[in-house]
Amino acid sequence: MTAPDLSSLTASLPPGMVIVDPDILAAYRYDRANDPDAGTPLALVRTMTTEHVQTTVRWCAEAGIPLVTRGTGTSLSGGSTAVDGAVMLSTEKMRQLTIDTATRTAVSQPGMLNAEVKQAAADKGLWYPPDPSSFEICSIGGNVATNAGGLCCVKYGVTVDYVLGLQVVLADGRALRIGGKQLKDSAGLPLTKMFVGSEGLLGIITEVTLRLLPPQAPACTVVGAFPTVRAASEAVLAVTAKLRPAMLEFMDGVSINAVEDMLKTGLNREAGALLVAQSDAPGPAGEAEVALIEEAFRGCGGEDVFSTSDPAESEAFTVARRMAIPAVEKLGALLLEDVGVPLPALPDLIDAVKAIADENDVLISVIAHAGDGNTHPLIVHDPTDPDEVARANRAFGQIMDLAVSLGGTITGEHGVGRLKKGWLRDQVGDDVMDLMATIKQALDPQGLLNPGVMLG
Amino acid sequence: MTAPDLSSLTASLPPGMVIVDPDILAAYRYDRANDPDAGTPLALVRTMTTEHVQTTVRWCAEAGIPLVTRGTGTSLSGGSTAVDGAVMLSTEKMRQLTIDTATRTAVSQPGMLNAEVKQAAADKGLWYPPDPSSFEICSIGGNVATNAGGLCCVKYGVTVDYVLGLQVVLADGRALRIGGKQLKDSAGLPLTKMFVGSEGLLGIITEVTLRLLPPQAPACTVVGAFPTVRAASEAVLAVTAKLRPAMLEFMDGVSINAVEDMLKTGLNREAGALLVAQSDAPGPAGEAEVALIEEAFRGCGGEDVFSTSDPAESEAFTVARRMAIPAVEKLGALLLEDVGVPLPALPDLIDAVKAIADENDVLISVIAHAGDGNTHPLIVHDPTDPDEVARANRAFGQIMDLAVSLGGTITGEHGVGRLKKGWLRDQVGDDVMDLMATIKQALDPQGLLNPGVMLG
Numbered sequence: 001m002t003a004p005d006l007s008s009l010t011a012s013l014p015p016g017m018v019i020v021d022p023d024i025l026a027a028y029r030y031d032r033a034n035d036p037d038a039g040t041p042l043a044l045v046r047t048m049t050t051e052h053v054q055t056t057v058r059w060c061a062e063a064g065i066p067l068v069t070r071g072t073g074t075s076l077s078g079g080s081t082a083v084d085g086a087v088m089l090s091t092e093k094m095r096q097l098t099i100d101t102a103t104r105t106a107v108s109q110p111g112m113l114n115a116e117v118k119q120a121a122a123d124k125g126l127w128y129p130p131d132p133s134s135f136e137i138c139s140i141g142g143n144v145a146t147n148a149g150g151l152c153c154v155k156y157g158v159t160v161d162y163v164l165g166l167q168v169v170l171a172d173g174r175a176l177r178i179g180g181k182q183l184k185d186s187a188g189l190p191l192t193k194m195f196v197g198s199e200g201l202l203g204i205i206t207e208v209t210l211r212l213l214p215p216q217a218p219a220c221t222v223v224g225a226f227p228t229v230r231a232a233s234e235a236v237l238a239v240t241a242k243l244r245p246a247m248l249e250f251m252d253g254v255s256i257n258a259v260e261d262m263l264k265t266g267l268n269r270e271a272g273a274l275l276v277a278q279s280d281a282p283g284p285a286g287e288a289e290v291a292l293i294e295e296a297f298r299g300c301g302g303e304d305v306f307s308t309s310d311p312a313e314s315e316a317f318t319v320a321r322r323m324a325i326p327a328v329e330k331l332g333a334l335l336l337e338d339v340g341v342p343l344p345a346l347p348d349l350i351d352a353v354k355a356i357a358d359e360n361d362v363l364i365s366v367i368a369h370a371g372d373g374n375t376h377p378l379i380v381h382d383p384t385d386p387d388e389v390a391r392a393n394r395a396f397g398q399i400m401d402l403a404v405s406l407g408g409t410i411t412g413e414h415g416v417g418r419l420k421k422g423w424l425r426d427q428v429g430d431d432v433m434d435l436m437a438t439i440k441q442a443l444d445p446q447g448l449l450n451p452g453v454m455l456g
Numbered sequence: 457m458t459a460p461d462l463s464s465l466t467a468s469l470p471p472g473m474v475i476v477d478p479d480i481l482a483a484y485r486y487d488r489a490n491d492p493d494a495g496t497p498l499a500l501v502r503t504m505t506t507e508h509v510q511t512t513v514r515w516c517a518e519a520g521i522p523l524v525t526r527g528t529g530t531s532l533s534g535g536s537t538a539v540d541g542a543v544m545l546s547t548e549k550m551r552q553l554t555i556d557t558a559t560r561t562a563v564s565q566p567g568m569l570n571a572e573v574k575q576a577a578a579d580k581g582l583w584y585p586p587d588p589s590s591f592e593i594c595s596i597g598g599n600v601a602t603n604a605g606g607l608c609c610v611k612y613g614v615t616v617d618y619v620l621g622l623q624v625v626l627a628d629g630r631a632l633r634i635g636g637k638q639l640k641d642s643a644g645l646p647l648t649k650m651f652v653g654s655e656g657l658l659g660i661i662t663e664v665t666l667r668l669l670p671p672q673a674p675a676c677t678v679v680g681a682f683p684t685v686r687a688a689s690e691a692v693l694a695v696t697a698k699l700r701p702a703m704l705e706f707m708d709g710v711s712i713n714a715v716e717d718m719l720k721t722g723l724n725r726e727a728g729a730l731l732v733a734q735s736d737a738p739g740p741a742g743e744a745e746v747a748l749i750e751e752a753f754r755g756c757g758g759e760d761v762f763s764t765s766d767p768a769e770s771e772a773f774t775v776a777r778r779m780a781i782p783a784v785e786k787l788g789a790l791l792l793e794d795v796g797v798p799l800p801a802l803p804d805l806i807d808a809v810k811a812i813a814d815e816n817d818v819l820i821s822v823i824a825h826a827g828d829g830n831t832h833p834l835i836v837h838d839p840t841d842p843d844e845v846a847r848a849n850r851a852f853g854q855i856m857d858l859a860v861s862l863g864g865t866i867t868g869e870h871g872v873g874r875l876k877k878g879w880l881r882d883q884v885g886d887d888v889m890d891l892m893a894t895i896k897q898a899l900d901p902q903g904l905l906n907p908g909v910m911l912g
Binding site: 101102103104146147148149153154157158160161170174175176177178180181182183184185186187188189190191193194196197198201202213214217237240241243244281282283284285338340341342343344369372373374407408409410411412413414415416420424427428429431432433435436438439440441442443454 | 557558559560602603604605609610613614616617626630631632633634636637638639640641642643644645646647649650652653654657658669670673693696697699700737738739740741794796797798799800825828829830863864865866867868869870871872876880883884885887888889891892894895896897898899910
């Protein structure tokens with residue numbers, strides 16, 4: 001089979017925009033999920049405008065060539081893994097961003113980093129809340145495509161709660177504007193929300209309009225060490241029964257030690273688990289919340305319970321939690337889970353994950369956005385040991401089965417991607433799978449957009 | 457043409473559930489939009505369970521008979537107006553409701569009133585924020601179908617922000633559960649959000665899972681009278697430039713006097729406009745917000761600026777605002793607008809509405825959820841005067857044209873229904889209309905669900 005002729009695509013885009021250099025293509029094969037089955041793209045197109053995206057999509061539609069959209073490639077579930085023979089459309093050069101203080105909105109092309117949107121908003125006295133741990137390296141387009149979450153979501157919601165409008169290129173190349181800067185809009189079917197979390201299956205997002213908030217009040221941080229993961233997870237429920245914290249994060253002993261090895265911030269290496277909570281309620285209300293959190297921690301066996309309103313000290317604990325994934329990654333290759341459950345099931349989930357680790361004789365470190373029931377069990381394994389890889393993969397599936405059995409989700413914030421699609425049907429059922437396929441078929445009849453993700 | 461034979465439907469539902477008594481049917485022709493073109497239903501079915509809904513939908517699909525779903529019939533844009541020869545499915549008897557304090561969720565059948573959900577949550581120490589002015593008479597199913605807003609939305613968001621899960625009966629009669637009690641869920645296409653605001657076109661909602669919040673802190677209310685509507689709308693911008701109020705409502709002189717005639721609460725009848733704002737920030741932060749609001753009001757010419765933390769006094773002003781529509785309705789029949797604009801365009805919108813009133817020689821009272829740019833111009837007219845009706849209708853269209861020209865929306869929270877569909881294309885454009893039609897076609901190929909609404 002001969003490779004498709006790219007000359008008409010190359011000719012209709014600016015010089016150098018279509019790249020076929022194998023060395024460059026190789027760098028676009030993998031995302032952070034490191035899928036061993038990653039393909040090699042036919043070509044890389046680094047678009048800069050909506051029109052470039054339209055040109056590329058139309059060429060693919062005419063040639064029947066699949067297309068994978070990629071932001072900065074930080075997907076942890078293989079949502080932007082390359083596919084053999086597909087065009088890889090990278091949004092990394094789509095970097096226009098404006099902040100409108102009058103309407104309190106940001107209008108951003110997809111290639112801006114989450115941290116850059118946050119910073120630009122902050123420069124104008126505003127705040128973009130969603131804060132995935134990867135906020136310094138993940139793109140806002142990818143955030144929208146996966147409905148990304150983060151640490152402050154327990155109080156401030158996830159990406160979909162901030163998306164007011166989109167420009168989207170459909171599978172036939174038409175560019176649509178949906179929604180806009182108005183805060184309330186009930187005109188027509190709710191298309192804007194339909195694209196948030198659609199993982200590149202329904203269209204390519206070329207511009208997002210985001211709602212911004214007034215700046216967050218200074219937060220006070222409460223930290224507690226717990227003898228067991230069970231005790232810490234029960235403390236999570238004790239806190240959320242009383243108030244809505246601005247952050248409530250969980251680290252188990254493995255991740256505490258991995259972070260401590262890396263950052264040496266003085267975390268308690270003996271602890272079974274650590275909770276890091278924040279209150280951003282102002283004044284006496286904040287003091288009352290901190291007291292309630294401390295009481296809940298101590299009531300569940302928390303030790304070294306400690307609170308601080310010093311921003312640098314607070315930030316150190318937040319960084320410790322954010323660095324947990326890279327720190328645990330130093331112990332071995334990771335299979336990264338993102339399972340969530342209704343909050344009351346959190347202690348059972350965390351206990352059962354430990355049982356799965358024992359049963360499969362693999363190391364699993366659990367970190368969690370505990371306040372919203374979203375956990376990241378990290379399955380550490382040696383990729384050169386086939387038996388251990390097999391045991392890690394078995395644990396990976398068992399943890400998703402477990403979450404589904406507890407009424408939860410196989411992915412709280414990362415998306416299904418290519419890695420978790422085998423478990424989606426178990427969670428949502430045949431009829432919901434059918435409905436998803438119906439919508440995909442209606443919007444992308446050729447099935448060219450991000451094939452192999454979610455439904456493939 | 458003979459009427460379709462209902463016997464197989466009647467036989468497959470409990471005795472008395474299918475109603476054909478003309479007197480009863482007559483009471484189900486109109487909703488609060490009072491569409492003069494309302495039809496007469498073939499039959500009324502007051503379902504009690506999801507299975508009853510499935511039976512009804514399957515019978516309609518087989519017979520090719522259209523179906524209109526109705527909650528409590530409070531639609532202001534004709535979303536639940538009867539259609540000649542269609543089955544009217546009423547959810548008014550679907551009244552199961554449970555509050556789960558452990559997950560902070562409410563699971564409700566669609567026929568519960570918004571106020572009942574609020575009260576049941578409050579009884580368990582929780583809060584369901586969305587608060588349409590009609591909250592005492594509108595159903596939660598209708599709220600979800602229109603993505604209803606309200607007074608507190610300026611700070612707390614609209615219905616879609618609280619919907620975690622749904623049970624939906626599709627046009628082919630299949631019942632689907634989508635989403636659930638987990639706060640974060642990125643598993644699969646975002647179907648839950650796709651149904652919120654879909655106005656009965658894509659399926660029939662038979663159960664909703666709603667996120668609840670901890671109780672709102674006691675609010676402090678600030679009231680200011682302004683010499684002109686322009687001055688008041690500029691004060692809105694001055695407030696929102698400084699903070700995010702928990703409420704920021706606008707009434708013009710006509711509505712002030714109409715409410716005062718009705719309630720006699722001592723509002724300033726001479727004022728050109730009144731603003732009612734609230735802060736629910738606790739302690740000193742709240743005091744600071746109140747001071748900023750007072751300063752913004754006075755800086756824009758506000759008189760009699762007054763604040764109170766007395767709950768009864770606060771509630772009196774909120775009730776005054778909520779009663780504005782019924783009060784103005786005493787002046788004549790209403791054409792009720794729901795246009796919204798990005799906030800900076802609010803003064804221009806309100807000014808131009810007054811010009812439209814003068815041009816067409818009709819009385820238009822403007823009330824508004826001003827803090828989010830969502831206004832309700834109320835076009836008062838004598839329905840027995842054909843010339844005045846024609847002028848009112850012309851003004852109705854001109855106001856929607858105006859909102860679109862200012863980058864806004866023809867409906868912020870009521871939905872398109874049957875009354876506004878002639879303007880939807882102007883707002884969203886041909887390609888977006890096509891996409892909506894594509895989705896409608898994919899989910900309801902026979903076009904039987906709520907025909908004539910939005911796209912019909």
